[in-house]
Amino acid sequence: MVNRSETDEKVYLQEVVARLKYALEAIDGRISSARQEILEAKKYLWANSAQIDPAERAANKVEISLSIGHGEQAVVKRGRLRKLLQTPYFGRVDFQSDHHSEALTCYIGVHSFAEEDSQENVIYDWRSPIASMFYDFNTGRANYSSPSGEVAGEITLKRQYSIKNSKMEYMIESSLNINDDVLQKELSRTSDEKMKNIVATIQKEQNVIIRNESARELIIQGVAGSGKTSVALHRVAYLLYRYKETLTSQNILILSPNKVFSDYISNVLPELGEEKIMELSFDELAAAELAGICGFQTFYQQVAELAGSVDDSAIERIRYKADMDFVQGLESYILHISEAYFVPADISVGQVRIPAEEVLSAYQSARSLPVRQRLEKTASILSGRTRDENGRSLPSATANTIKTAVKKMFKSLNMLTLYKDFYEHTGRPELFKLKKAKLLEFCDVFPLVYLKLRMEGTKGFDAVKHLLVDEMQDYTAIQYRVLALLFQCKKTILGDSSQSVNPYSSSSISEIKQVFPGAGTVELLKSYRSTLEIIHFAQGINHNTRIVPVERHGEPPVIIGADTPEEELSHINRLIARFRESGHHSLGVVCKTHEQAQSLYEAVKSAHKDMVLLDFSSDRFHEGIMITSAHMAKGLEFDQVIIPFCDAVNYRTELDRSMLYIACTRAMHVLALTFCGEASGWL
Numbered sequence: 001m002v003n004r005s006e007t008d009e010k011v012y013l014q015e016v017v018a019r020l021k022y023a024l025e026a027i028d029g030r031i032s033s034a035r036q037e038i039l040e041a042k043k044y045l046w047a048n049s050a051q052i053d054p055a056e057r058a059a060n061k062v063e064i065s066l067s068i069g070h071g072e073q074a075v076v077k078r079g080r081l082r083k084l085l086q087t088p089y090f091g092r093v094d095f096q097s098d099h100h101s102e103a104l105t106c107y108i109g110v111h112s113f114a115e116e117d118s119q120e121n122v123i124y125d126w127r128s129p130i131a132s133m134f135y136d137f138n139t140g141r142a143n144y145s146s147p148s149g150e151v152a153g154e155i156t157l158k159r160q161y162s163i164k165n166s167k168m169e170y171m172i173e174s175s176l177n178i179n180d181d182v183l184q185k186e187l188s189r190t191s192d193e194k195m196k197n198i199v200a201t202i203q204k205e206q207n208v209i210i211r212n213e214s215a216r217e218l219i220i221q222g223v224a225g226s227g228k229t230s231v232a233l234h235r236v237a238y239l240l241y242r243y244k245e246t247l248t249s250q251n252i253l254i255l256s257p258n259k260v261f262s263d264y265i266s267n268v269l270p271e272l273g274e275e276k277i278m279e280l281s282f283d284e285l286a287a288a289e290l291a292g293i294c295g296f297q298t299f300y301q302q303v304a305e306l307a308g309s310v311d312d313s314a315i316e317r318i319r320y321k322a323d324m325d326f327v328q329g330l331e332s333y334i335l336h337i338s339e340a341y342f343v344p345a346d347i348s349v350g351q352v353r354i355p356a357e358e359v360l361s362a363y364q365s366a367r368s369l370p371v372r373q374r375l376e377k378t379a380s381i382l383s384g385r386t387r388d389e390n391g392r393s394l395p396s397a398t399a400n401t402i403k404t405a406v407k408k409m410f411k412s413l414n415m416l417t418l419y420k421d422f423y424e425h426t427g428r429p430e431l432f433k434l435k436k437a438k439l440l441e442f443c444d445v446f447p448l449v450y451l452k453l454r455m456e457g458t459k460g461f462d463a464v465k466h467l468l469v470d471e472m473q474d475y476t477a478i479q480y481r482v483l484a485l486l487f488q489c490k491k492t493i494l495g496d497s498s499q500s501v502n503p504y505s506s507s508s509i510s511e512i513k514q515v516f517p518g519a520g521t522v523e524l525l526k527s528y529r530s531t532l533e534i535i536h537f538a539q540g541i542n543h544n545t546r547i548v549p550v551e552r553h554g555e556p557p558v559i560i561g562a563d564t565p566e567e568e569l570s571h572i573n574r575l576i577a578r579f580r581e582s583g584h585h586s587l588g589v590v591c592k593t594h595e596q597a598q599s600l601y602e603a604v605k606s607a608h609k610d611m612v613l614l615d616f617s618s619d620r621f622h623e624g625i626m627i628t629s630a631h632m633a634k635g636l637e638f639d640q641v642i643i644p645f646c647d648a649v650n651y652r653t654e655l656d657r658s659m660l661y662i663a664c665t666r667a668m669h670v671l672a673l674t675f676c677g678e679a680s681g682w683l
């Protein structure tokens, strides 16, 4: 067996590093000669522009763009080689296939690396079929799916390495329970500024999700800190590798809750050597669809409103519009108005006469189309089949007049009017209330978008071949119906029903499955982010018997009471000062609402000039001390978390409980809560 001992491994590592350096030099050379070629070709074109005939000019241009293409590929390859040079590989499996005499030693890294001359595979990409065994098996019998079928055999050796700056920090044998050891080391590190890749320690149950190729829709319910977001991003990287001929980063869209979250996760794919993917929020989507129709309250504004005091009728409006019955009611209404609101009439333009029955029959023959297109089609059928008094086709002016006449036969194409009529139609007019003229409540936004898409048809997102939806619990059935209309591609949908910021309209797997009945579902129960002490504490707020914490210990969370607001403030200042001495990188001061975060920020900012206030207009995740609301902090994590104002008045409702749970589960290593007066019952 090759490289048995640690000394052998260190020598081998240096050999691989040397080979990588050699490859890097070669590619550097190639890039500069491509640059030179392009320059010369351009110079030639420029200097001889008068003499060159068009054919030669075209050929030259093709050559230049080919050189540019090659150059760009080489630059990408160079980036990957540079990354490999830092950490060439993190794992190894030695595999003896049942059908080959020779055993294979397979070193696994973030990318593959094959030597150009010998074509020897020095490093296997973590996404390659053979590398899947590294995540799925320990030593002993194992198998993997190769393009030519299942391959079975024996893993005779499995190792993990920590390599930084081309130097080996440690290596561990699988017989010593490697996964746990390396995972422990990974989890107890302090947070980098942004989310990091987990490629070296992907767990078996996560690997199943990452490599799932069969599900059209895959719904992942995962407890706080179970790696849902990480897994979804690694799944994107896997799909980009697996379908590299047909899928690029431009074909993938992530529906992300806000810009700070987008920034927070923006490192992972580039770290894995892939390009950043496109992002869109539900608010942006609604704004595009409702432009020119009306304005609207955002989801964040609705949540903020609910965190204060709202009347029961507002809650009833939200609840009514949250489930599948509502979607079905709206759909029946759309089918109803598509027929009932069309009142055919005789058309007469000059000598041309079209009776109402003929108009109706044309309208009915176009039943499969959304109303607006159906009206166009009706008009074009009628114009196409009608002849003037001389038996000739109709001139375009007459066809246009017919089109206008047909459109007028539909009672109204004003979407807001049609939407309002829905509530009249169902006998519940009180359930539609504008916040002010032409400003929708959030609960009406996606019903109206849906109505519009069904009446007018959809356009736009054909290039998207995979959609990723994070924080799935926050979206209602109608939002999923909108997604189903707009994106007919594969989808990965993930979230946690315990982390809802709106208890009146949250969705669980079973509700989402009503929209996507064929969806595959998976549950992730192991929680990686927080210490056992923090997880136990959060469990006291929102109990889930099925959560499985990774055994990692730290300080127990502290709850600090104060008699006056001033005293609470000085406790908070002391906790911040302690964070500064701790060697940790990130601290989240997470309040229930943005208003509370803002006023605390004002109170402490002169003492902590580096503190950053994050709100829904922020677009960057920062290093250091951040102060924000629980809603905003969702999806993020911090080394330490302070939760101020945990008194019995501030945290008393179900929604408050959810916010408190979200805030606690953002902490990786240290958690402190403060209150003034009486502590919240949730503690």
Ligand SMILES: Nc1ncnc2c1ncn2[C@@H]1O[C@H](COP(=O)(O)OP(=O)(O)OP(=O)(O)O)[C@@H](O)[C@H]1O
Pocket (backbone or CB within 6 Å): 183, 186, 187, 196, 198, 201, 202, 203, 206, 222, 223, 224, 225, 226, 227, 228, 229, 230, 231, 496, 499, 528, 529, 634, 635, 636, 637, 665
């Ligand atoms: N296999 C793993 N190896 C190392 N770290 C992991 C692994 N899985 C998850 N983690 C870490 O656990 C933390 C939580 O991951 P992530 O944010 O993806 O979880 P989540 O389920 O989306 O969390 P939440 O819903 O609470 O926001 C991250 O620090 C991530 O790096």
